[in-house]
Amino acid sequence: MKLYYAPGACSISPHIALCEAGIAHQIEKVxxxxxxxxxxxxxxxxxxxxxxxxxxxxxxxxxxxxVAIVQYIADQKPESGLAPKAGTMERYRLMEWLTFISSELHKAFSPLFNPAMPDEAKKIFRARLAQRFAYVDEQLAGKNYLMGANFSVADGYLYNITRWAKRVELDLSGCHNIAAFVTRVEARPKVVEALKAEGLM
Ligand SMILES: N[C@@H](CCC(=O)N[C@@H](CS)C(=O)NCC(=O)O)C(=O)O
Structure with missing residues (x-):
């Protein structure tokens, strides 16, 4: 398999999934x-x-x-535990998280990366994102990962998106559960492997 990526962009998520699943792959920068x-x-x-x-x-x-790519990767290696079995309630819970991260977090960053967006408008988008991250922070209370004890493709995606907060001056200093989550994810050898391959570490 070959992943087309851009360093630090939203392709980190499938890149982490490939490494965590232990699937042989190549990467090509775009x-x-x-x-x-x-x-x-x-x-x-x-x-x-x-x-x-x-x-x-x-x-x-x-x-x-x-969202489709990471589920495809997880389903190639069900034993990796990166996604619950298709058709189970747990799988819909995973899709619930993936959809939330995609539509409520990932795409909400786009106006903040846009140099043409006026600062006043950026404040509004930043405030909305802060609310969304506060929700995620609450959901992570007492849990290692979004789905509970085990790392899933939703965690790789959340980690990917959370990395952008500093770049757009989004203050997540009050989100202590997210901070602990980030530390936990960055301690995973396969995550380090993906980040190193992109020249991010
Ligand atoms: N709906 C797509 C969006 C992917 C996306 O936003 N990619 C950004 C990087 S994070 C990109 O390639 N932007 C460049 C462009 O749209 O030309 C997905 O979820 O995979």
């Missing part, structure tokens, strides 16, 4: 402005949507959308 991969390929021919992540499967098929 220049998102030029829409070119590091080997010179036209990225739009790989993913017409133009964004990362994209996962090229061994049969050549390309899967996009982070």
């Amino acid at each position: 220049d998102l402005k030029a829409k070119k991969t590091e080997s010179g390929a036209d990225y739009l021919a790989i993913n017409a949507k133009g964004y990362i992540p994209a996962l090229q499967l061994d049969n050549g098929e390309v899967l996009v959308e982070g």
Whole structure:
């Protein structure tokens, strides 16, 4: 499998999933402005949507959308425990988290990364994100990970997105459970492997 990624972007989540699942893979960097991969390929021919992540499967098929990609990876190695079995209530709980992280956290960062967005508007988006993170902080009370004791693909995604807070001056200093979660995730050897491969450590 090959993961198309950009260092530090939302492709960290599937990258962590691949490492945690122990799946042999390659990674190829994408220049998102030029829409070119590091080997010179036209990225739009790989993913017409133009964004990362994209996962090229061994049969050549390309899967996009982070939430679909991480579940695909987890399902290749059910023994990894990265996702509960499909069809169970627990699996819908995982999807509930993945959807929340995607729509309420991940995409809510976009206006804060946009240089054209006025500062007054950014304040509103920042305040909304702070509320969402406060909810996550409450949910992590007394738990190691979002689903309980075990690490899942939702944790890799949450960790990925939480890394962006400092870059957009989002103050998470009151979120002590999230801080402990981040420390716990960063202590995982497979997470370190993914971050090192992207040049982030
Ligand atoms: N819906 C997509 C969104 C992915 C996304 O937002 N990717 C960003 C990086 S974090 C990107 O590639 N932006 C560049 C662009 O849209 O041209 C997903 O969840 O996988």
